[in-house]
Amino acid sequence: MTTSVLLQDLTRAFGVTRALDGLSIEMAPGELVALLGPSGCGKTTALRIVAGFETADTGSVLVNGKDISSVPASRRDMGMVFQSYSLFPNMPALDNVAFGLRMRKMGASQRRQRAADLLDMVGLAPQARQYPHQLSGGQQQRVALARALAIEPRVLLLDEPLSALDAKVRLQLREQIRTLQQRLGTTTLFVTHDQEEALSMADRVGVMRQGRLEQIAAPDELYTDPATAFVAEFVGVMNRIPGELQPSGQVTALGSTVPVRGHRPDETAVDVLVRPEGLTLEVAENGNGIVTTRTFLGSVTRVGVQLSGDVAVQVDRPSAESAALGPGASVSVSLPGQPVLVATRLVS
Amino acid sequence: MAALGTSSRATAWRWTILIVAAVYFLLPLWAALRFAGISAFGSVIGEPGFTASLALSVRLAVITTLVTIALMLPTTVYVHLRLPKLRRLLEGITILPIVIPPVVLIVGVLAIAPGFLKSTSLLLALVYVVLAMPFTYRALDAGLRALDLKTIVEASNSLGAGWLSTLWRVLLPNLRTALLSATVLSVAMVLGEFTMASLDLYQTFPVWIYVNSQTSGQVSVAASLLALFVTWIFLLGITVIGTRQSRKTGGGAVTLFTVAPAETRGN
Amino acid sequence: MRKLLRGVRLALGVIPFGVYVGLFLLAPMVAVAIGAFQDNSGGFTLSNVQAATHGVYLHGFWQSIVLSVISAVLPGILGLMLAYAIVRAEGGNLLRQVAITAAGVFANFGGVPLAFIFIATIGSSGLVSQWLTSLGFDPYAHGFTLYSLLGVIIVYLYFQIPLMVLVILPALEGLRPAWREAAENLGARTWDYWRFVGGPVLLPSFLGCVLLLFGSALSAYATAEALTNGTIPLTAIQIGSFLNGNVIAGQENIGKALGLGMVVIIAVAMMIYVVLQRRAARWLR
Numbered sequence: 001m002t003t004s005v006l007l008q009d010l011t012r013a014f015g016v017t018r019a020l021d022g023l024s025i026e027m028a029p030g031e032l033v034a035l036l037g038p039s040g041c042g043k044t045t046a047l048r049i050v051a052g053f054e055t056a057d058t059g060s061v062l063v064n065g066k067d068i069s070s071v072p073a074s075r076r077d078m079g080m081v082f083q084s085y086s087l088f089p090n091m092p093a094l095d096n097v098a099f100g101l102r103m104r105k106m107g108a109s110q111r112r113q114r115a116a117d118l119l120d121m122v123g124l125a126p127q128a129r130q131y132p133h134q135l136s137g138g139q140q141q142r143v144a145l146a147r148a149l150a151i152e153p154r155v156l157l158l159d160e161p162l163s164a165l166d167a168k169v170r171l172q173l174r175e176q177i178r179t180l181q182q183r184l185g186t187t188t189l190f191v192t193h194d195q196e197e198a199l200s201m202a203d204r205v206g207v208m209r210q211g212r213l214e215q216i217a218a219p220d221e222l223y224t225d226p227a228t229a230f231v232a233e234f235v236g237v238m239n240r241i242p243g244e245l246q247p248s249g250q251v252t253a254l255g256s257t258v259p260v261r262g263h264r265p266d267e268t269a270v271d272v273l274v275r276p277e278g279l280t281l282e283v284a285e286n287g288n289g290i291v292t293t294r295t296f297l298g299s300v301t302r303v304g305v306q307l308s309g310d311v312a313v314q315v316d317r318p319s320a321e322s323a324a325l326g327p328g329a330s331v332s333v334s335l336p337g338q339p340v341l342v343a344t345r346l347v348s
Numbered sequence: 349m350a351a352l353g354t355s356s357r358a359t360a361w362r363w364t365i366l367i368v369a370a371v372y373f374l375l376p377l378w379a380a381l382r383f384a385g386i387s388a389f390g391s392v393i394g395e396p397g398f399t400a401s402l403a404l405s406v407r408l409a410v411i412t413t414l415v416t417i418a419l420m421l422p423t424t425v426y427v428h429l430r431l432p433k434l435r436r437l438l439e440g441i442t443i444l445p446i447v448i449p450p451v452v453l454i455v456g457v458l459a460i461a462p463g464f465l466k467s468t469s470l471l472l473a474l475v476y477v478v479l480a481m482p483f484t485y486r487a488l489d490a491g492l493r494a495l496d497l498k499t500i501v502e503a504s505n506s507l508g509a510g511w512l513s514t515l516w517r518v519l520l521p522n523l524r525t526a527l528l529s530a531t532v533l534s535v536a537m538v539l540g541e542f543t544m545a546s547l548d549l550y551q552t553f554p555v556w557i558y559v560n561s562q563t564s565g566q567v568s569v570a571a572s573l574l575a576l577f578v579t580w581i582f583l584l585g586i587t588v589i590g591t592r593q594s595r596k597t598g599g600g601a602v603t604l605f606t607v608a609p610a611e612t613r614g615n
Numbered sequence: 616m617r618k619l620l621r622g623v624r625l626a627l628g629v630i631p632f633g634v635y636v637g638l639f640l641l642a643p644m645v646a647v648a649i650g651a652f653q654d655n656s657g658g659f660t661l662s663n664v665q666a667a668t669h670g671v672y673l674h675g676f677w678q679s680i681v682l683s684v685i686s687a688v689l690p691g692i693l694g695l696m697l698a699y700a701i702v703r704a705e706g707g708n709l710l711r712q713v714a715i716t717a718a719g720v721f722a723n724f725g726g727v728p729l730a731f732i733f734i735a736t737i738g739s740s741g742l743v744s745q746w747l748t749s750l751g752f753d754p755y756a757h758g759f760t761l762y763s764l765l766g767v768i769i770v771y772l773y774f775q776i777p778l779m780v781l782v783i784l785p786a787l788e789g790l791r792p793a794w795r796e797a798a799e800n801l802g803a804r805t806w807d808y809w810r811f812v813g814g815p816v817l818l819p820s821f822l823g824c825v826l827l828l829f830g831s832a833l834s835a836y837a838t839a840e841a842l843t844n845g846t847i848p849l850t851a852i853q854i855g856s857f858l859n860g861n862v863i864a865g866q867e868n869i870g871k872a873l874g875l876g877m878v879v880i881i882a883v884a885m886m887i888y889v890v891l892q893r894r895a896a897r898w899l900r
Contacts, residue, residue: 051796051800052799052800053796053799072799073796073799073800074799074800074801074802074803074804075802076800078800079800079801080796080797080800082793082796082797083793084793085791085793086791086793086794086796086797087797088794088797088798088811088812088816089794089816089897089898090812090815090816090898091811091812099798099801099803099811100801100802102811103801103802103803103807104802133897133898144797147797147801148800148801151801151802
């Protein structure tokens with residue numbers, strides 16, 4: 001099954017609100033693309049347009065080059081997993097999984113066999129005769145996954161399928177979904193607001209905001225090379241340090257001047273965006289900050305520092321070197337020479 | 349909204365049903381209005397027996413409502429507070445009047461009531477309390493469930509209020525809507541109850557309408573419309589006031605009807 | 616011992632209620648139940664039950680049940696269609712609120728006023744009857760009469776349909792959109808969805824509501840009495856006539872037997888209703 005999907009310039013407005021403002025994404029066959037963003041950013045709308053439950057105002061969806069915008073949802077041959085409670089309550093798990101096959105007029109014994117195989121694939125063979133209300137949340141979602149995959153869909157669509165589950169189950173299911181998807185090679189679109197989920201599962205992640213795609217890239221690129229301040233702060237932890245934009249185009253903060261990367265705001269008063277591992281910290285008698293917290297995270301320790309001027313930052317250091325950094329210690333935090341991202345200063 | 353079912357054909361179908369329903373329900377009212385004629389409305393008040401029967405109905409309504417609240421409110425609060433396990437049983441008991449048709453109940457009541465009670469209309473009012481139980485209980489129960497009863501009573505006690513104070517200053521104000529609901533429902537029920545009143549040989553308002561129809565059909569129809577109209581104002585009023593009240597405190601819209609109301613109204 | 620005392624103290628709070636219900640609900644019902652098996656001198660007899668299940672009383676039961684079944688199933692289906700139209704209509708919350716309030720008000724509208732309003736509409740000199748006659752079709756000349764079983768059914772629709780709307784609305788709203796979308800996504804069309812998912816899920820609620828309507832129609836007295844003046848044998852009316860004194864002396868307890876029978880029928884219907892509601896609650900959670 002090699003299916004490519006192209007979302008072309010989708011727009012959708014609900015009254016005054018523009019849910020989608022020109023969204024274009026190209027999905028390669030077998031790829032898992034995650035749409036990541038805060039609630040209201042349009043990611044679910046985009047997914048539902050692909051599924052056929054919403055129609056775009058302008059733009060089109062192409063599957064393998066063909067425009068399917070006018071094809072009804074029941075004939076798009078896509079499997080969808082909803083956020084929760086989408087299993088038909090009046091059927092046991094097996095019949096739920098077999099439903100799509102029944103709609104395709106597959107014979108009874110044949111579809112039961114296939115449904116059983118799929119339940120086995122998600123590890124729920126013993127639960128075949130159980131009703132949805134007898135299954136746990138995680139089990140229900142696995143059945144929902146099996147149900148979507150039973151029809152051998154060209155595209156798999158997942159609408160925040162793990163949001164309603166608790167943490168441990170979420171982690172297990174994450175792996176299962178990814179493994180299955182890779183094994184079957186199904187082109188998949190996955191919507192979530194959890195950045196950890198998106199980064200760990202996807203081949204590429206598209207960060208959305210107010211109906212627009214801010215950046216779409218592989219997870220590591222998103223993290224190390226965020227294109228905009230929004231992406232930088234949404235993915236991973238980011239420090240905001242007040243600085244001054246110089247006429248030379250560089251920015252001054254924490255006593256040093258460094259080059260600027262990416263977009264340059266118009267104002268001179270800006271915030272510099274740096275990751276915790278991007279700051280250097282030294283014990284210093286008359287430094288620019290006092291340690292407030294120290295959190296042990298395994299190989300890395302996250303040190304919270306209160307800088308002069310009412311600015312708080314987090315700095316990551318190897319745990320082995322962080323013994324002396326107890327609360328109250330006087331330290332000096334500085335920027336190394338690398339180019340940094342800047343953003344308009346936030347007035348808090 | 350799913351893409352299915354939002355086609356224009358489905359919409360046309362839906363609106364047709366709604367319009368046909370509106371016509372079916374409104375046509376008889378209009379026909380009744382035409383039949384009675386405007387003059388009938390005027391003469392309703394002058395008809396012999398009108399005032400007496402209306403006064404009787406109102407008196408019974410007042411007694412029933414007072415007894416209902418005096419009985420159901422403390423009981424419901426008590427059960428919510430002290431005997432939560434009995435709640436299901438209480439709910440079950442209050443549903444019983446729905447299973448027992450009023451016509452059967454009045455047979456039983458008349459069979460065992462002592463003579464002194466039987467000769468007054470008070471008996472009717474007291475039995476009405478039982479008929480009204482399903483809705484009054486539900487109204488009070490819903491009102492209590494919306495409060496975190498245990499917590500506010502404990503808070504009130506810890507701040508030094510005695511039981512009476514707590515009931516009067518804390519619980520009653522918070523149960524205003526529920527009490528209003530219960531009152532209106534029970535008043536509406538009593539004003540419209542025909543079965544038991546007629547068989548107990550008391551001429552309440554509905555009974556008067558029926559008896560009077562032999563002599564003047566138009567006046568009876570006018571009186572019926574009047575009775576209906578007044579009940580509507582009551583019920584609509586309580587929905588509006590109740591919704592406004594509950595919206596003020598962060599609740600949702602108020603709906604009165606969860607269980608079959610019609611059966612115990614002596615239909 | 617202390618636990619016992621505590622239990623007793625706790626129970627004190629509900630004693631007033633218990634006493635009241637005992638006096639005004641249970642005692643009368645026990646009197647009816649016992650009286651059904653008593654003859655005129657107080658001895659045990661089955662003759663009342665015998666009479667109640669034969670002849671004109673059996674006919675009454677039969678008619679009542681037929682009337683109630685029709686007055687339950689027909690408004691059941693119509694009410695379901697109306698409720699569905701309300702749920703799916705665009706007009707948003709306002710339409711829904713108006714519809715629910717209207718339904719609540721009409722569901723409470725029964726008895727004598729309703730009977731008279733229908734007399735004014737399709738009675739022998741009712742407005743619609745006269746209008747139809749002026750169009751060339753006189754219903755009364757063709758054998759129709761409001762003062763018959765058919766007429767009673769038509770009038771019962773007026774409060775049974777809104778009742779159905781009120782009780783089925785929560786069940787309809789319990790149908791999650793995700794089910795419909797999932798079904799669509801898997802290839803189902805409208806008919807498939809209703810046949811395999813929507814219908815089966817709604818069925819327990821629907822049947823339960825129909826049972827509720829059945830109980831409501833069977834107990835109804837006032838409307839039928841006002842319409843027919845006791846001319847049609849219906850159990851409720853027959854029971855009433857025992858109190859009106861329209862019966863031969865010495866047979867009063869037959870009325871109690873009739874009452875007992877009615878309560879038994881309704882109690883059975885209600886028990887089935889409770890079971891169905893539990894099943895529905897499980898699925899529509």
